[in-house]
Amino acid sequence: MLNTLPEQTIHKIRWFLAISWSVLIASLFYDPVTQLLTDPNHAWSPFRLTLDSSQCVRLQGVCLPTEPYAIGAKFFWTMVVPVGLMIIFVLGHEFWRRICPLAFFSQIPRALGIQRKLKTVTSSGKSRYELVSINKKSWLGRNFLFLQFGLLVVGLIFRILFIGSDRLALGIWLITTIAAAILVGYLYAGKSWCQYFCPMAPVQMVFTGPRGLLGSQAHWQKERGLTQSTCREIDPKTQQEKSACVGCKSPCMDIDAERSYWDRIVKNDQKFILYGYLGLVIGFYGYYFLYAGNWEFYESGAWAHEPDQIGTIWNPGFYLGGQAIAIPKLIATPLTLIGCVFASYGILSLLEKAYRQYLEKKGLSLDNAQILHQVFTVVTFSAWNLYWIFSGGAGLGFLPEWTEHLLTGSVILVSGLWFYQTIGRTSDQYGREGLANSLRRQLDKQGFDVAQFLDRKNDDLKPDELYVLAKVLPNFSQTQRLEMYKDTVKAAIRDNIISSAESALLNELQRNLNITQDEHYAILASLGVEDPSLFDASQQTSLENQIRIDSYRQNLEALVANLVQDGTSVQNALEDQRKRITYLRQEYRITDAEHEQVLSASLGQAGGLLQNAEILFTQLEKMDGRCQILETQPPDPSLSVYVLLRNAFLDRQKLVIHRLLSILKILGNSPAAQSLAPRIAAYDVLPAVLNAEEEDETSWQADLDPEIYALLLIPTPSERTEIEPNSLGELLETILREDLEPFVQALGLSGLHLIEPTKAYQIAVDLLPTNPPPILAEETQVLVDGEKHSPSDPTTLQISTLTKTFCLSESPFFNQLGVRQLVELAVSCQSRRYDRGEVIWRLGERSQEILIIFAGMADVTIPGADGGEQIINQVPKGETLGELGVLTHANRSASVIAATQPTIALVLAAEKLDFLLNHRPALAKGLLTIISKRLQKLTKRVETIVPAKSPSPSSDSHEGHSPGHINH
Numbered sequence: 001m002l003n004t005l006p007e008q009t010i011h012k013i014r015w016f017l018a019i020s021w022s023v024l025i026a027s028l029f030y031d032p033v034t035q036l037l038t039d040p041n042h043a044w045s046p047f048r049l050t051l052d053s054s055q056c057v058r059l060q061g062v063c064l065p066t067e068p069y070a071i072g073a074k075f076f077w078t079m080v081v082p083v084g085l086m087i088i089f090v091l092g093h094e095f096w097r098r099i100c101p102l103a104f105f106s107q108i109p110r111a112l113g114i115q116r117k118l119k120t121v122t123s124s125g126k127s128r129y130e131l132v133s134i135n136k137k138s139w140l141g142r143n144f145l146f147l148q149f150g151l152l153v154v155g156l157i158f159r160i161l162f163i164g165s166d167r168l169a170l171g172i173w174l175i176t177t178i179a180a181a182i183l184v185g186y187l188y189a190g191k192s193w194c195q196y197f198c199p200m201a202p203v204q205m206v207f208t209g210p211r212g213l214l215g216s217q218a219h220w221q222k223e224r225g226l227t228q229s230t231c232r233e234i235d236p237k238t239q240q241e242k243s244a245c246v247g248c249k250s251p252c253m254d255i256d257a258e259r260s261y262w263d264r265i266v267k268n269d270q271k272f273i274l275y276g277y278l279g280l281v282i283g284f285y286g287y288y289f290l291y292a293g294n295w296e297f298y299e300s301g302a303w304a305h306e307p308d309q310i311g312t313i314w315n316p317g318f319y320l321g322g323q324a325i326a327i328p329k330l331i332a333t334p335l336t337l338i339g340c341v342f343a344s345y346g347i348l349s350l351l352e353k354a355y356r357q358y359l360e361k362k363g364l365s366l367d368n369a370q371i372l373h374q375v376f377t378v379v380t381f382s383a384w385n386l387y388w389i390f391s392g393g394a395g396l397g398f399l400p401e402w403t404e405h406l407l408t409g410s411v412i413l414v415s416g417l418w419f420y421q422t423i424g425r426t427s428d429q430y431g432r433e434g435l436a437n438s439l440r441r442q443l444d445k446q447g448f449d450v451a452q453f454l455d456r457k458n459d460d461l462k463p464d465e466l467y468v469l470a471k472v473l474p475n476f477s478q479t480q481r482l483e484m485y486k487d488t489v490k491a492a493i494r495d496n497i498i499s500s501a502e503s504a505l506l507n508e509l510q511r512n513l514n515i516t517q518d519e520h521y522a523i524l525a526s527l528g529v530e531d532p533s534l535f536d537a538s539q540q541t542s543l544e545n546q547i548r549i550d551s552y553r554q555n556l557e558a559l560v561a562n563l564v565q566d567g568t569s570v571q572n573a574l575e576d577q578r579k580r581i582t583y584l585r586q587e588y589r590i591t592d593a594e595h596e597q598v599l600s601a602s603l604g605q606a607g608g609l610l611q612n613a614e615i616l617f618t619q620l621e622k623m624d625g626r627c628q629i630l631e632t633q634p635p636d637p638s639l640s641v642y643v644l645l646r647n648a649f650l651d652r653q654k655l656v657i658h659r660l661l662s663i664l665k666i667l668g669n670s671p672a673a674q675s676l677a678p679r680i681a682a683y684d685v686l687p688a689v690l691n692a693e694e695e696d697e698t699s700w701q702a703d704l705d706p707e708i709y710a711l712l713l714i715p716t717p718s719e720r721t722e723i724e725p726n727s728l729g730e731l732l733e734t735i736l737r738e739d740l741e742p743f744v745q746a747l748g749l750s751g752l753h754l755i756e757p758t759k760a761y762q763i764a765v766d767l768l769p770t771n772p773p774p775i776l777a778e779e780t781q782v783l784v785d786g787e788k789h790s791p792s793d794p795t796t797l798q799i800s801t802l803t804k805t806f807c808l809s810e811s812p813f814f815n816q817l818g819v820r821q822l823v824e825l826a827v828s829c830q831s832r833r834y835d836r837g838e839v840i841w842r843l844g845e846r847s848q849e850i851l852i853i854f855a856g857m858a859d860v861t862i863p864g865a866d867g868g869e870q871i872i873n874q875v876p877k878g879e880t881l882g883e884l885g886v887l888t889h890a891n892r893s894a895s896v897i898a899a900t901q902p903t904i905a906l907v908l909a910a911e912k913l914d915f916l917l918n919h920r921p922a923l924a925k926g927l928l929t930i931i932s933k934r935l936q937k938l939t940k941r942v943e944t945i946v947p948a949k950s951p952s953p954s955s956d957s958h959e960g961h962s963p964g965h966i967n968h
Helices: 007-029 072-091 093-099 101-106 108-112 139-163 167-187 192-197 200-208 257-264 268-292 329-362 368-391 401-423 427-445 463-471 478-494 504-512 517-530 543-565 570-576 578-588 592-603 606-632 640-667 671-681 686-691 706-712 728-738 742-755 757-770 774-785 801-810 819-828 883-888 910-919 921-945
Strands: 117-121 127-131 232-234 241-243 316-320 323-328 830-834 839-841 849-855 858-863 869-875 895-898 903-909
Touching (some): 007 093, 007 101, 007 167, 072 200, 072 368, 072 401, 101 167, 127 578, 139 192, 139 200, 139 268, 200 268, 200 368, 268 329, 268 368, 316 329, 323 329, 368 401, 427 504, 543 592, 606 640, 606 671, 640 686, 640 742, 728 742, 742 757, 742 819, 774 801, 801 819, 801 903, 819 903, 849 910, 883 910, 903 910
Antiparallel strands (some): 117 127, 316 323, 858 895
């Protein structure tokens, strides 16, 4: 909630708290004032001690003396610490991190510009200096939570033994802690103190859960540029907030607390901390009872002014049943606390196991993360209330009794509200909301404003409302919906809302935007072509790194903006600010590639664009090499499976060419553009892209510089490069295992079965249990079991979608359609079997379906002059019947009879064709173009088919007329 407070306001609060902390620490060393407040003779002071001997506090059976004391230590433990925890629990960790004095002190080295730097050597051999960050694979990167929790346990042990009441020891301990924070700030970049060392971090993790009661939701913010918590700064020129994130940790609680929570929830360290913390709370407060022999010692706050605390470490550590146990306090304290930690971990682990067994017995299915979340929520709720049961009244006896009741009621209220808010939370809800936010950003990008329909703004819409809105988007074409879906998925993957392999969260969005599964996978494939790093785990950029690079970009832009506005060229401005840029690169740990990327994106420098172009050329070469193999190595390259695979890769090459042409557009008539253009012209697919410019409303001739466009038209010899894998079998297996598009994977399996049937069969057997996408699962099942007749209808043969697609691709009527359009048609087609002589339909019947002959042959007949049936055409495999009647809504103009035993046809119902034509513009355009051409041919031949004097059918064409296949 308070993460939106201006940084200038937070900066003032930080300074106030840092100064207050310093004053408090100073008072621990010298305090002539507050001791007067506890003097029993000062009746005016609410902090005064009582002289009533009947109310003395006993420690191991002995009354403690009632001597006046300075209240600095007691104030720190009973006021400062509880208030900090209340802020964390209610307002969220993000507000605490923004105001925490220790976090503030840890940034002093950064503010002074004296952080440690190490020399690194780039892959190009250049050396540079950069700030040191903690490697997540190092011991500290893997075990930081254990370290922080260990420091917390040590701190509580020290509190009981040394610093609970000894002001001098507490002051030294606080100064040492501040010095440690400053030292870590010098040694490591970013907020490494908070992330890897601070003992309070585990407490924040426990009491925050997915988020505080009033905590913010980073995944629901309009922009992801600013961190949820700290790492912000004010631009001195614009006075605007900007990110100062250097990506010191991933996933980072300060960027998105809930994402960090769900990412780590199944990790053993988080489980140990949660379970162990409850035991630590019990052990810490319980030890005061074990040590004093009563609860009054703690509840009265006498522990905060115990005389000569350090001198008691060798005294008996336990006092039970009126007897002191001869175990020194120095040993008894860690023994109790550490023992309770491990006992709590063991007991809660057993309770978790019992809860799992209960769920299994009841038949309730929850995933591991959700079970742990529910147990963690109960543990946090318990730890929070136990903490306040013990500490709520400690040292607050000077206040009226009603204030204690008010505090107790407030604690119960906030913990109950937090529990209600948190217990039902799921990672799917988080992902769904993040995806909805990505959708909202795409609506803004498209210029859609819900205010024109409702008295609301886009920013006011809740996730459920956004999903409903996506379903009824007014005036949005299917092309716009596809583009919106593509951009939403890309943004969600970039922001780590969903993983690249995850699709469950996208199902609802697919339904609402009317996106088919095939379109979904086609979009994933195109995204993979346009940006290979999106799906490559080794190249993926975390949200933390994105923000780090964006922080550098903002600083770089601010650095050169004034010079550029005064007329200095970007290049000269960069040269003038070279020293400052070097410092920024060290601070944000920016590599040469990232620097070039930023220059390209924000300052129009060509380096990053050329780097992107090289990545795209690598993609082109990869797909070109695959097409080479599919053209040259199959025993019969004309088989449909190989043709469709080549066409699929050609379609992807066209996408890459589009991206390269866009880069040329940005580069203008520069030397870089003149160098790229001939390389693009070397690819055979370029003319198809340029010739299709009218269809996609992109005029490259108008957009590109004339000289550059002319270079594209000059044929350039291509330099074929060898690629891996270099054999047909290896390629098909790679496609099957790695491609993002299930249909292409299914083609890979089918092609592999033609040349290596044993290997293909084994892969299919291995694939079936993995629940592959529908079209791949279907082809896998067919390969294992073979195609079968439907048990409910023996006339219906179950033909796989892939086999139907092969048939359509070989049809003269449909073979001009694109690969994905053919698949969509195949999915809509049913198969039907006819015996020889069986009537498929009769003259005059209503046209309700289109037939594509899959196997066998059909006769087209009309009534003859002798009253019998005259065969006017024989329709072989691959030809279509009835398409014109369906499109014109005319009755059948001829009868159709099965001519072979059997005759098998693919059937496309009229209503399904209408749906496809209405909702798939590209498919409609392709079909109508084909039908128009065919209609023209048939019209010219109609008089040669039917004698001029014979009665003519009512339709303006005959069903099944196909030039070259007509018998008189």
